Amino acid sequence: MPHDTPIFRLMGDRSLLVELGNEISPSVNQRVQELFVALDMHKVDGVKDLVPSYRSLLVIYDPLLISASDLEHKIDGLYQGLDHAQLPAPRTIEIPIVYGGEQGPDLESVAQYHHITPQEVIEYHTRPTYRVYMIGFTPGYPYLGEVPDAISTPRRETPRILVPKGSVGIALKQTGIYSVDSPGGWQIIGWTPVNLFDPQAQPPSLLMMGDRVRFQAISAQEASRWQP
Amino acid sequence: MAAIETLEIISPGIMTSVQDLGRYGYGRFGVAPSGALDSFALRIANLLVGNSEDQACLETMLLGPGIKVLTDVVIAVTGGNLQPSRNKQPIEMWRSHAFKKDDILSFGNTVNGFRAYIAVAGGIGVPRVMGSRSTNLPSVLGGHHGRTLKKEDILACNEPRGPMSDTGRVFNPDWIPQYSDKWKLRVVPGPQDDHFPDGSWDTFFDGTYTMSQDSDRTGIRLEGPEIRCKPDVEASIVSEGVIAGSIQIPGDGRPIIILGETVTGGYRKIATVISADLPLLGQIKPGDGIQFEALSLDEAHLALQEMEERINNFKRKIN
Numbered sequence: 092m093p094h095d096t097p098i099f100r101l102m103g104d105r106s107l108l109v110e111l112g113n114e115i116s117p118s119v120n121q122r123v124q125e126l127f128v129a130l131d132m133h134k135v136d137g138v139k140d141l142v143p144s145y146r147s148l149l150v151i152y153d154p155l156l157i158s159a160s161d162l163e164h165k166i167d168g169l170y171q172g173l174d175h176a177q178l179p180a181p182r183t184i185e186i187p188i189v190y191g192g193e194q195g196p197d198l199e200s201v202a203q204y205h206h207i208t209p210q211e212v213i214e215y216h217t218r219p220t221y222r223v224y225m226i227g228f229t230p231g232y233p234y235l236g237e238v239p240d241a242i243s244t245p246r247r248e249t250p251r252i253l254v255p256k257g258s259v260g261i262a263l264k265q266t267g268i269y270s271v272d273s274p275g276g277w278q279i280i281g282w283t284p285v286n287l288f289d290p291q292a293q294p295p296s297l298l299m300m301g302d303r304v305r306f307q308a309i310s311a312q313e314a315s316r317w318q319p
Numbered sequence: 320m321a322a323i324e325t326l327e328i329i330s331p332g333i334m335t336s337v338q339d340l341g342r343y344g345y346g347r348f349g350v351a352p353s354g355a356l357d358s359f360a361l362r363i364a365n366l367l368v369g370n371s372e373d374q375a376c377l378e379t380m381l382l383g384p385g386i387k388v389l390t391d392v393v394i395a396v397t398g399g400n401l402q403p404s405r406n407k408q409p410i411e412m413w414r415s416h417a418f419k420k421d422d423i424l425s426f427g428n429t430v431n432g433f434r435a436y437i438a439v440a441g442g443i444g445v446p447r448v449m450g451s452r453s454t455n456l457p458s459v460l461g462g463h464h465g466r467t468l469k470k471e472d473i474l475a476c477n478e479p480r481g482p483m484s485d486t487g488r489v490f491n492p493d494w495i496p497q498y499s500d501k502w503k504l505r506v507v508p509g510p511q512d513d514h515f516p517d518g519s520w521d522t523f524f525d526g527t528y529t530m531s532q533d534s535d536r537t538g539i540r541l542e543g544p545e546i547r548c549k550p551d552v553e554a555s556i557v558s559e560g561v562i563a564g565s566i567q568i569p570g571d572g573r574p575i576i577i578l579g580e581t582v583t584g585g586y587r588k589i590a591t592v593i594s595a596d597l598p599l600l601g602q603i604k605p606g607d608g609i610q611f612e613a614l615s616l617d618e619a620h621l622a623l624q625e626m627e628e629r630i631n632n633f634k635r636k637i638n
């Protein structure tokens with residue numbers, strides 16, 4: 092459940108962590124999204140950046156322009172008025188995935204971990220409509236939830252030094268897509284030809300917090316013909 | 320603004336990149352700020368050459384680059400003393416110098432500090448990406464093709480605001496930060512201050528830490544007394560936004576000071592370095608000793624105002 096009033100935590104003298112709940116849940120995350128949208132639209136002087144995540148909103152500010160207490164006061168006021176804020180209906184984005192093979196090297200081991208077939212892993216993974224809980228880690232990287240218990244798998248014991256861009260991974264109840272080449276420890280079960288991040292585009296990220304995502308299994312051949 | 324080819328990299332040094340004051344407003348898309356680690360040195364370097372303080376400069380580390388100047392231009396070098404010279408003659412740091420076409424700017428060994436900033440009148444003219452010219456090295460974006468500089472790279476600079484008369488500007492010697500190999504970093508406790516028992520706070524503030532060789536532009540890893548969290552809190556926390564200066568305590572208890580290349584993380588943070596001391600993080604080098612001191616939010620704010628007052632005084636002096 093979302094908190095009745097935000098919990099403010101100091102992250103140094105130039106950012107405030109605004110906690111709106113304890114757990115990972117759609118209701119807490121939606122409240123974060125509402126506060127994020129409200130604060131973003133409000134254009135408070137001195138606020139430099141907003142980083143929404145699962146259950147909190149990080150507000151980075153210029154302490155020469157606004158004090159932490161004034162900022163807390165403004166955020167408190169906005170939070171109390173949130174019940175009336177209407178978020179736009181969420182977008183649903185379909186993302187095609189090639190499961191298994193060289194680009195999904197952990198599909199087999201995820202199946203073995205749960206004593207099911209790789210095909211069943213694919214069926215479970217494509218079943219839910221996922222919520223984008225947050226964008227983070229690298230530019231455009233979506234944290235999606237929730238993965239069905241039947242395929243929820245812990246991170247690899249040894250992270251990979253390089254996970255290619257487009258790789259689709261599982262970490263317990265989360266699933267995500269590597270948006271750029273980076274190190275990573277998630278179980279990689281597939282790959283998408285979709286580009287999640289373009290620094291020249293506006294907005295630069297394909298996905299935003301609060302979006303919905305559905306995965307669709309495609310063949311390697313279909314992926315090679317895939318056009319954005 | 321017309322961009323003029325101004326600098327040619329003859330040797331790149333260990334790690335030289337284009338940086339400004341960072342990329343803000345894109346955290347929601349998972350984009351970290353990047354930017355100069357020693358923002359104080361970058362701001363002063365810009366002011367010395369007649370730029371606004373937020374222009375892009377070159378940030379270099381430990382062994383600086385060799386640079387051929389392609390057109391007459393004003394240059395200043397600030398930050399750690401990497402022994403800059405013009406045509407092999409040492410030049411003073413924290414002061415602007417007139418460079419002539421074909422002059423060579425080069426560097427020697429590091430005398431103190433870790434990173435130097437090279438400002439050129441007009442500012443480095445790479446395109447802005449998401450509002451900033453800073454290089455985000457892990458994500459390969461911004462700066463000069465998203466990477467560190469290489470031999471034969473040519474950098475254009477924007478047209479200078481002022482004439483060559485900007486040479487001979489000097490930053491007040493009393494205000495130049497003193498870089499040693501022992502550092503005191505002032506911090507504001509939190510955000511997860513309630514996750515640590517009293518004993519861990521004593522360990523953290525009484526201990527001396529050493530910057531590890533494993534450190535890089537993403538974080539300063541520390542060796543020293545390990546910090547334990549309360550037994551009843553989980554090993555990791557739910558991922559949340561982070562900022563440069565946050566001091567993470569991973570499961571092994573060895574603190575990591577996050578720098579500007581991280582936007583979210585799932586490790587608890589015991590404290591955060593204050594804004595006034597943030598520029599020092601760019602000057603600590605592997606092997607240096609670090610101690611922490613707790614400040615209240617009001618004290619941190621005073622320290623920041625003091626630093627800004629110095630910069631404002633300097634601005635008044637040169638205008």
